[in-house]
Amino acid sequence: xxxxxxxxxxxxxxxxxxxxxxxxxxxxxxxxxxxxxxxxxxxxxxxxxxxxxxxxxxxxxxxxxxxxxxxxxxxxxxxxxxxxxxxxxxxxxxxxxxxxxxxxxxxxxxxxxxxxxxxxxxxxxxxxxxxxxxxxxxxxxxxxxxxxxxxxxxxxxxxxxxxxxxxxxxxxxxxxxxxxxxxxxxxxxxxxxxxxxxxxxxxxxxxxxxxxxxxxxxxxxxxxxxxxxxxxxxxxxxxxxxxxxxxxxxxxxxxxxxxxxxxxxxxxxxxxxxxxxxxxxxxxxxxxxxxxxxxxxxxxxxxxxxxxxxxxxxxxxxxxx
Amino acid sequence: xxxxxxxxxxxxxxxxxxxxxxxxxxxxxxxxxxxxxxxxxxxxxxxxxxxxxxxxxxxxxxxxxxxxxxxxxxxxxxxxxxxxxxxxxxxxxxxxxxxxxxxxxxxxxxxxxxxxxxxxxxxxxxxxxxxxxxxxxxxxxxxxxxxxxxxxxxxxxxxxxxxxxxxxx
Ligand SMILES: Cc1cc2nc3c(=O)[nH]c(=O)nc-3n(C[C@H](O)[C@H](O)[C@H](O)COP(=O)(O)OP(=O)(O)OC[C@H]3O[C@@H](n4cnc5c(N)ncnc54)[C@H](O)[C@@H]3O)c2cc1C
Ligand code: SF4
Ligand code: FES
Numbered sequence: 001x002x003x004x005x006x007x008x009x010x011x012x013x014x015x016x017x018x019x020x021x022x023x024x025x026x027x028x029x030x031x032x033x034x035x036x037x038x039x040x041x042x043x044x045x046x047x048x049x050x051x052x053x054x055x056x057x058x059x060x061x062x063x064x065x066x067x068x069x070x071x072x073x074x075x076x077x078x079x080x081x082x083x084x085x086x087x088x089x090x091x092x093x094x095x096x097x098x099x100x101x102x103x104x105x106x107x108x109x110x111x112x113x114x115x116x117x118x119x120x121x122x123x124x125x126x127x128x129x130x131x132x133x134x135x136x137x138x139x140x141x142x143x144x145x146x147x148x149x150x151x152x153x154x155x156x157x158x159x160x161x162x163x164x165x166x167x168x169x170x171x172x173x174x175x176x177x178x179x180x181x182x183x184x185x186x187x188x189x190x191x192x193x194x195x196x197x198x199x200x201x202x203x204x205x206x207x208x209x210x211x212x213x214x215x216x217x218x219x220x221x222x223x224x225x226x227x228x229x230x231x232x233x234x235x236x237x238x239x240x241x242x243x244x245x246x247x248x249x250x251x252x253x254x255x256x257x258x259x260x261x262x263x264x265x266x267x268x269x270x271x272x273x274x275x276x277x278x279x280x281x282x283x284x285x286x287x288x289x290x291x292x293x294x295x296x297x298x299x300x301x302x303x304x305x306x307x308x309x310x311x312x313x314x315x316x317x318x319x320x321x
Numbered sequence: 322x323x324x325x326x327x328x329x330x331x332x333x334x335x336x337x338x339x340x341x342x343x344x345x346x347x348x349x350x351x352x353x354x355x356x357x358x359x360x361x362x363x364x365x366x367x368x369x370x371x372x373x374x375x376x377x378x379x380x381x382x383x384x385x386x387x388x389x390x391x392x393x394x395x396x397x398x399x400x401x402x403x404x405x406x407x408x409x410x411x412x413x414x415x416x417x418x419x420x421x422x423x424x425x426x427x428x429x430x431x432x433x434x435x436x437x438x439x440x441x442x443x444x445x446x447x448x449x450x451x452x453x454x455x456x457x458x459x460x461x462x463x464x465x466x467x468x469x470x471x472x473x474x475x476x477x478x479x480x481x482x483x484x485x486x487x488x489x490x
Contacts, residue, residue: 005329006348006396026393033349043348045397090457091439096393226456 001033008045015201016171020044022201024065024098027089028105036115037106037122051100051203059209064100064202068155071099078207080158080216080235087220088154090227100202103156103166103179104194107149108229109138120146121190128190136296137229140304142258143292147190151183151259152229158218159207160260161235161251167204170197176206183259212239212247219311220254221303230254232303236311238270243319245273250308252287256300263287266308275316277309284308331396335360338407346395355395356404405434408441417441417475424471428462436460436468444475 006023009015015022020042023029032038051065056076071077072085072094088094088102111117111129118126130138130148138148156179164179182195196202216237222228233254239247248270253260269283287308288301335342335355342360350359408415414422417440427433436458448454451472460468 001349004348006331006394023394023397026397030351030394047397047399086453091442091454092457226453 002036002039004033004040005042006045007042008048010048012049012051012169012201012203015044015046015049016169016199018042018044019199022046024101025067025093025096027093027097028101032106032113035113037113046201051201060207062099062205064204065098067095068097068099068102069094078158078162078210078213078216078237080161080213080218080237081155081207083218084154084158084220084233084235087218087226099155099205102153103159103182103202103205104196105151105153106193108152109149110134112149121149121186121193124189124191131294134296135294137231137255138294138297139258140256140288140291140293140297140300141252141261142185143294144186144188144190144258146188147186147258148292148294149186149190149258150255151193151253151257152255153260154218154220154230154233154254156183156260157233157251157253158216158235159205160253160262161237161249162207162210162213162216163249164205164207166202167206168196168200169203170200174203179205180260180262185258210237210249213237213249215240215315216249217311217315219307219314221307221310222255232256232300232307234307234311236308236315238312238315240275240316240319243275245270245275247271250287252304252308256304263308265289270312275319277313280309280312281305284312333396333398335395335398336401338403339401344395348394348396350395352393352395352398352402356402403438405437408437415441416478417444417471420471420475420478421468424467424474426464426467426471428464432458432460432462432464440468440472440475443472444479447476447479 007020009018021029021040021044023043023045024047029038047065049065052063054066054071054074055061060077062071068085068088069091072082085094089097107121109130111119112121117129120126120128128147135148139150160180165176166179166182167174167176177195184192184194218233218235220230220233222230233252235251237249238245248267250263250266251260252263265286266283269286273279273283284305287304291301293301330345330347332345335344337360344355344359346355408418417437421427421433421437439455439458443451443454451469455468
């Protein structure tokens with residue numbers, strides 16, 4: 001690890017005036033500093049800031065410094081969100097890692113994490129060895145010629161499905177952005193991952209109230225049953241009445257997309273659908289439209305639709321024929 | 322050339338096993354290194370040796386389990402820390418340590434102190450999915466079935482102790 005200066009921010013104002021890299025749980029930042037992928041000269045410990053609190057009274061609000069484990073265990077948190085959190089990382093990591101840090105986590109692409117390799121995301125213009133190399137863990141949706149890396153956050157997929165917003169504070173004031181618009185697909189500038197401006201702090205995550213979000217779930221498919229990133233994951237919420245789907249929210253991610261990926265086409269196809277596996281498979285079949293599989297991950301187009309179908313079946317268990 | 326930050330040592334005080342340990346550390350020093358290399362936990366490690374064969378010091382915060390194998394920086398630790406050496410009282414093993422011995426929940430013992438600290442948290446928090454809760458603790462010898470059995474034993478004992486305490490009130 002390169003030498004660096006460490007300071008603690010006592011107030012949000014301190015943080016906004018600092019040029020240091022924000023340190024919350026450190027499970028991404030310190031990890032990547034140890035690998036020399038990130039080399040900030042100054043690190044600012046933000047854990048004393050009052051960015052705490054979980055409220056579920058009208059929609060949901062999570063302070064950016066709330067720990068993943070605490071949000072997961074909080075009663076009344078929509079099931080898709082708590083399930084996505086419980087299926088993330090390990091208990092030790094969930095005890096340390098914050099919600100704000102989770103949304104800002106960097107890709108797990110092994111070339112990105114290896115400073116001896118070229119990587120457009122780490123060193124713009126240096127090339128992308130994943131495209132012609134080992135890419136089983138890489139994305140099929142939202143990719144470009146410059147980068148095919150996934151955004152590995154589980155909870156971000158659930159949050160995007162449920163129209164969550166991030167509250168961002170800077171010296172210029174506070175703005176709110178749908179999480180879906182916060183992330184940027186790589187395009188020709190994979191180094192730009194999101195809309196966060198220099199010196200801007202995520203202070204809160206807000207999930208608008210959705211009465212039927214109690215009927216939501218998160219399915220994560222992976223090589224190991226626990227403590228593993230997703231090959232594919234799906235967050236689904238359903239409004240079911242009289243044996244038919246009135247409305248749906250569907251997002252996928254983990255190992256299939258460069259950013260948490262909302263599937264409005266699948267949502268539209270689910271409207272009015274009956275609760276049968278065939279109807280689910282029909283609707284899910286449009287999920288992989290526009291997908292660009294790579295040499296090592298062609299299986300993900302099938303996996304993608306099957307993961308969505310499994311989430312739908314889980315949610316409607318007992319009520320489909 | 323990249324600008325290098327100045328390594329300015331930070332004065333901290335770590336609360337380890339109920340003792341306050343003042344320390345001056347470089348910002349990049351991890352909690353694990355601070356424990357093992359700076360605070361000289363050799364004596365404590367010997368105690369761990371009686372409990373569950375020779376094992377490197379692993380720790381957990383008393384508030385909730387954290388992982389020093391992960392890079393938590395010593396200078397950012399705010400909570401009291403309990404290591405495996407802080408579990409037993411005198412010669413008497415902690416019930417979870419006892420359960421690990423009873424159930425033969427280790428082979429080489431390399432992972433054991435970490436397993437025990439996570440197991441203590443699992444028992445205290447009465448978790449429903451023990452396997453998921455413990456999945457961050459890898460065991461190369463694959464002693465998993467016996468570790469699960471040890472946690473079951475300790476949980477049952479904890480529940481019985483609570484019932485007994487309730488009955489005597
Ligand atoms: C072994 C391992 C397995 C993992 N498995 C999973 C998994 O299965 N699923 C999953 O979703 N994640 C997984 N993760 C990622 C983990 O969830 C993230 O590392 C964690 O959530 C980051 O949170 P943190 O508080 O530790 O962030 P930090 O490491 O402190 O910060 C991460 C980044 O966010 C910035 N940042 C932090 N807080 C703010 C803020 N409030 N405003 C603006 N910027 C901020 C930091 O400057 C830094 O760039 C895994 C990580 C590890 C190490
Ligand atoms: S996929 Fe993206 S992150 Fe991975 S090597 Fe290519 S450019 Fe870098
Ligand atoms: S007992 Fe050997 S690694 Fe677990």
